[in-house]
Amino acid sequence: xxxxxxxxxxxxxxxxxxxxxxxxxxxxxxxxxxxxxxxxxxxxxxxxxxxxxxxxxxxxxxxxxxxxxxxxxxxxxxxxxxxxxxxxxxxxxxxxxxxxxxxxxxxxxxxxxxxxxxxxxxxxxxxxxxxxxxxx
Numbered sequence: 085x086x087x088x089x090x091x092x093x094x095x096x097x098x099x100x101x102x103x104x105x106x107x108x109x110x111x112x113x114x115x116x117x118x119x120x121x122x123x124x125x126x127x128x129x130x131x132x133x134x135x136x137x138x139x140x141x142x143x144x145x146x147x148x149x150x151x152x153x154x155x156x157x158x159x160x161x162x163x164x165x166x167x168x169x170x171x172x173x174x175x176x177x178x179x180x181x182x183x184x185x186x187x188x189x190x191x192x193x194x195x196x197x198x199x200x201x202x203x204x205x206x207x208x209x210x211x212x213x214x215x216x217x218x219x220x
Contacts, residue, residue, distance in 0.1 A: 090157050092150050099143050100166035103173035106139060110177050120177070132181035136209040140174040143167060144199055144208070147192045167192040179213040188213055 090096075106120055110131075118125055121138035125131040147167060150157040159167070168191055175188035190212040198208040210216035 088158070088160060090150065090159050090163060092146055092157065093160070093163055095146055096159075096163050096166050096170075099146065100170040100173075103139060103143065103170035103177075106135070106177050107173040110180060128181045128183065132178055132209070133206060135174055135178040135181055136206040139177065140171065140195065140209055141205045143170045143174060144192060144195045144205065147196050148199070151196070164192075171195055175209060175213050178209040179215060182210075182213065182215040184213060184215055186213055 102121070110118065110120065118131065120131055120134045123134045123138060125134050150159070171190055171192045172188050175190060176186060179186035179188065195208050195212060198211055199205060202208060202211070207216065
C-alpha cells in the first residue's frame with residue numbers, strides 16, 4: 085500500500101524537522117556561534133562541513149540504508165516528500181555557508197547516487213549546489 089508508513093517513518097520525520105529548523109534558523113543569522121546539526125559552529129567553512137556531514141549525511145544515509153536492506157522497504161509518498169525537503173533544506177544551508185543564496189531542488193536519490201560515485205558527502209553537497217571547485 086502506497087500510504088503505509090515504513091519502519092523509517094519516524095526517523096525521516098525527525099530528520100526533515102531538523103533540516104527545516106536549521107534552514108529557518110540559519111536563514112536570518114550571520115555565522116557567529118550558531119548551532120547547526122547539534123554542533124556549535126563559528127565560521128562558514130566549518131558550518132558547510134557540518135551541514136554536509138551531520139545534516140545531509142544522515143538524510144542520505146537513511147535512504148541508502150533502506151534501499152540496501154535485506155527486506156525491501158517501500159517509502160510512503162509523505163516519507164519521500166520529507167526526504168526531498170530535508171535534502172533541499174540541508175543543501176540550501178550548505179550553499180549559504182559557501183556564500184551562495186540558493187534554493188536547491190535535488191532528490192535524495194540524486195544525492196545517494198552521487199555519494200556512491202564520490203564517496204564524500206561534502207562533494208555531494210558541493211556538486212548539487214554548484215559550489216564545487218575543479219582541482220587544478
